[in-house]
Amino acid sequence: MDLIDFARGPALQWSLALFIFGIAWRLIGVLLLHRKVDHSLPRHQDTTMGGVRLIFSRMWPKPEFRQSNAVHYALSYTFHIGLFIVIFLFRPHMLFIRDLTGLSWPTLPSGFVYVIGAMTLATLVAMLVRRMSHPVLKMISNFDDYFSWAVTALPVATGLLAVSHLGARYETLLALHILSVCLLLVWFPFGKLMHATLFVISRGTTGALFERKGAST
Amino acid sequence: MSDSKPIDIPVLALGPRGDDMTGRAILRQLEELLAALVERDEPGSIDLRSLPFGPEDRQLLEEALGEGEVEAEVESMGPSRVRETGIPGIWWVTHYGSDQQPLAELLEVTYCPEILITPSDAAKEGLSALRARLFESDHMGR
Amino acid sequence: MRDKTVLELLQARGVSRRGFLKFCATTASLLALPPSAAAAIAETLGKTRRPSVIWLSFQECTGCTESLTRAHLPTIESLIFDAISLDYHHTLQAASGSAAEAAREEAMKAAWGQYVLVVDGSIPLGEQGYYSAIAGVSNLEMLKETAAGAAAIINMGTCAAYGGIPQANPNPTGAVPVSAIIKDKPIVNVPGCPPIPVVMTSVVAHYLTFGAVPELDHLGRPKSFYGDTIHDRCYRRPFYDQGKFATSFDDEGARNGWCLYQLGCKGPTTYNACATVKWNDGTSFPIQSGHGCIGCSEPNFWDKGSFYQPLSAGIWGDRQATLGTAAVAGAAVGAVAAASTRIRQQHASEEK
Ligand code: HEM
Ligand code: HEM
Ligand code: SF4
Numbered sequence: 080m081d082l083i084d085f086a087r088g089p090a091l092q093w094s095l096a097l098f099i100f101g102i103a104w105r106l107i108g109v110l111l112l113h114r115k116v117d118h119s120l121p122r123h124q125d126t127t128m129g130g131v132r133l134i135f136s137r138m139w140p141k142p143e144f145r146q147s148n149a150v151h152y153a154l155s156y157t158f159h160i161g162l163f164i165v166i167f168l169f170r171p172h173m174l175f176i177r178d179l180t181g182l183s184w185p186t187l188p189s190g191f192v193y194v195i196g197a198m199t200l201a202t203l204v205a206m207l208v209r210r211m212s213h214p215v216l217k218m219i220s221n222f223d224d225y226f227s228w229a230v231t232a233l234p235v236a237t238g239l240l241a242v243s244h245l246g247a248r249y250e251t252l253l254a255l256h257i258l259s260v261c262l263l264l265v266w267f268p269f270g271k272l273m274h275a276t277l278f279v280i281s282r283g284t285t286g287a288l289f290e291r292k293g294a295s296t
Numbered sequence: 297m298s299d300s301k302p303i304d305i306p307v308l309a310l311g312p313r314g315d316d317m318t319g320r321a322i323l324r325q326l327e328e329l330l331a332a333l334v335e336r337d338e339p340g341s342i343d344l345r346s347l348p349f350g351p352e353d354r355q356l357l358e359e360a361l362g363e364g365e366v367e368a369e370v371e372s373m374g375p376s377r378v379r380e381t382g383i384p385g386i387w388w389v390t391h392y393g394s395d396q397q398p399l400a401e402l403l404e405v406t407y408c409p410e411i412l413i414t415p416s417d418a419a420k421e422g423l424s425a426l427r428a429r430l431f432e433s434d435h436m437g438r
Numbered sequence: 439m440r441d442k443t444v445l446e447l448l449q450a451r452g453v454s455r456r457g458f459l460k461f462c463a464t465t466a467s468l469l470a471l472p473p474s475a476a477a478a479i480a481e482t483l484g485k486t487r488r489p490s491v492i493w494l495s496f497q498e499c500t501g502c503t504e505s506l507t508r509a510h511l512p513t514i515e516s517l518i519f520d521a522i523s524l525d526y527h528h529t530l531q532a533a534s535g536s537a538a539e540a541a542r543e544e545a546m547k548a549a550w551g552q553y554v555l556v557v558d559g560s561i562p563l564g565e566q567g568y569y570s571a572i573a574g575v576s577n578l579e580m581l582k583e584t585a586a587g588a589a590a591i592i593n594m595g596t597c598a599a600y601g602g603i604p605q606a607n608p609n610p611t612g613a614v615p616v617s618a619i620i621k622d623k624p625i626v627n628v629p630g631c632p633p634i635p636v637v638m639t640s641v642v643a644h645y646l647t648f649g650a651v652p653e654l655d656h657l658g659r660p661k662s663f664y665g666d667t668i669h670d671r672c673y674r675r676p677f678y679d680q681g682k683f684a685t686s687f688d689d690e691g692a693r694n695g696w697c698l699y700q701l702g703c704k705g706p707t708t709y710n711a712c713a714t715v716k717w718n719d720g721t722s723f724p725i726q727s728g729h730g731c732i733g734c735s736e737p738n739f740w741d742k743g744s745f746y747q748p749l750s751a752g753i754w755g756d757r758q759a760t761l762g763t764a765a766v767a768g769a770a771v772g773a774v775a776a777a778s779t780r781i782r783q784q785h786a787s788e789e790k
Binding site: 343348373397399400418 | 455456457459460461463466467468472671720
């Protein structure tokens with residue numbers, strides 16, 4: 080079996096299985112956790128809207144921080160939106176997911192996706208530079224932060240290398256691309272990348288709590 | 297299957313890229329080759345089949361090079377068409393197989409393509425053939 | 439005959455000096471060599487002795503030979519073959535039975551150590567190699583015997599090069615490619631199911647002309663023909679880049695000649711010359727006729743998922759089952775984890 084068949088076959092099969100397994104484990108594990116009964120008198124009874132509101136309101140900086148955090152927010156938004164476009168709006172990727180789930184949707188021109196991919200990679204690099212040059216951020220960064228960055232950036236980098244045939248033959252680069260995706264899939268549920276799903280729960284819970292207490296959010 | 301409508305599958309779609317980048321590159325290369333011929337007496341050639349060569353490129357080359365004074369056809373293992381372009385020293389040579397299939401298409405930069413020159417062996421054979429004919433007519437004819 | 443040079447042979451057939459120049463120019467063009475190589479070819483052919491070729495067909499469908507006999511450029515091609523002298527080819531030669539076997543042995547003896555061995559078909563190893571035999575000699579034995587005296591081996595077609603269809607899962611005959619058996623000779627792979635006719639003749643011509651194998655890629659294929667993917671030379675590529683895909687064989691996109699990726703085209707990972715050299719006298723190639731590339735010049739092409747499934751789709755058995763099982767297993771482990779945490783919390787609060 081050559082590298083590409085290994086990547087496409089067993090590697091992808093097992094990493095996808097671990098990905099789904101891990102996400103199910105962690106989500107169910109968190110959702111079924113016992114919550115302490117709050118004996119204080121609630122200011123509001125229905126806290127659902129508070130939870131939902133915080134999920135969204137935290138997506139935008141508070142006016143006080145808007146000035147100082149503008150660049151950081153812009154960078155973070157750019158690479159997240161970029162990732163979304165690259166992962167979901169590229170036809171080969173959509174067809175991969177269609178094969179797994181039966182779902183399909185319109186996609187963007189491949190050439191456009193390459194440009195977005197390059198922008199995404201550049202922004203990711205900028206995020207890393209920021210992390211490594213900011214004294215406080217540097218101090219609080221751990222292995223998870225760096226590793227999660229790497230497994231996010233690698234698929235983008237290898238995807239771009241593959242389509243431009245840079246450095247090796249296409250099938251080799253494509254195999255590396257798929258293997259880097261496998262790494263991302265396996266790491267995803269167990270590291271901080273899980274924020275992509277857990278943010279709903281954490282913000283929702285916090286928002287509901289604030290609502291109950293009548294705290295300003 | 298009786299109700300199936302025949303569908304029209306377009307066998308020829310767009311040209312390769314729809315630009316004439318290759319044609320431009322070839323013109324630059326021709327300039328260099330022609331300079332080498334003029335300055336150092338070095339002939340050269342370009343194989344058009346080795347390049348991603350589209351209709352736009354062909355059109356560009358044909359327009360830029362134009363028609364010259366010489367046009368010749370060689371009949372040897374199928375026809376070959378040899379014509380000088382409007383740029384003296386640049387020849388457009390197309391070799392065809394016996395079934396008129398183009399086999400090779402070259403732009404030769406030279407004073408005269410080799411395929412037009414009579415080989416010296418052939419000239420020698422020609423000499424003896426001519427002498428034989430003269431001999432025949434001297435002895436048999438009036 | 440055998441010790442004449444190629445040039446002398448051509449001259450004996452009435453090919454003039456001009457014809458010879460043309461022959462050299464077109465050969466250089468065919469072999470994707472720079473035009474200046476024509477002079478080198480002319481010079482070599484003036485000196486090279488006529489090499490001998492023995493063609494062995496093993497576990498195959500004769501498609502490669504069929505393809506070969508349809509090589510366009512009849513003049514040039516027949517010249518090449520006349521020049522190299524096909525001393526043994528059991529489909530194309532007139533002799534049959536023991537006379538044919540005698541021809542092979544004679545050709546081997548006469549040019550021992552110098553002939554080119556062309557193989558099409560894979561070699562079965564099951565049942566001591568007797569799944570396929572010629573004149574009572576197993577393919578395995580005949581290959582070993584004939585390869586011993588060969589200067590080089592050219593594998594025509596995916597079966598000889600990589601095992602091909604006979605080797606496809608579950609490989610009932612234990613078929614292997616030539617390279618699994620012969621390790622000590624230069625081997626050129628000319629894969630394809632079948633290979634493009636002029637690619638076959640050109641590779642032989644290359645050997646004839648230079649007395650050496652051409653530059654090869656890591657799968658033993660000549661770089662001049664297998665250097666680019668179909669996708670990189672495909673005339674439908676602009677549509678791929680624009681995101682315009684045919685989604686069935688008779689939809690709007692198919693009618694407009696859009697990219698066939700979604701219909702299973704294997705062009706992006708297939709190295710061959712179909713998109714440039716084309717088939718049937720340069721008329722067309724599968725993608726131009728509306729069907730995706732099936733990747734026939736790559737090893738194991740038969741076992742890489744359906745021809746009609748997009749390249750990026752998974753290639754292992756039941757994809758949905760994998761995901762479903764993983765989800766259920768994960769949920770179960772999550773529930774157990776939550777339950778055990780609850781129990782621990784309860785103990786902790788009771789202890790207080
Ligand atoms: C809806 C889904 C997602 C949300 C709401 C989300 C939100 C966030 C937020 C709020 C941050 C902190 C940003 C900052 O430092 O400014 C972050 C960082 C990050 N996210 Fe996401 N994210 C999502 C999906 C993803 C996905 C799918 C990936 C990767 C596959 C990803 C990769 C990252 C990485 C690598 C960082 C850290 C960047 C760094 O500081 O080096 N995110 N995300
Ligand atoms: C600009 C960035 C990217 C480019 C240009 C790119 C390009 C590609 C290409 C060309 C393929 C191959 C399809 C084929 O087999 O023909 C592919 C497959 C795939 N890519 Fe990407 N990719 C990029 C980023 C990503 C990212 C960020 C992810 C995931 C997080 C990803 C996940 C995948 C997956 C799962 C496959 C399917 C594997 C397969 O072919 O079997 N890609 N990508
Ligand atoms: S038809 Fe096939 S080879 Fe051509 S561009 Fe589309 S995917 Fe690539």
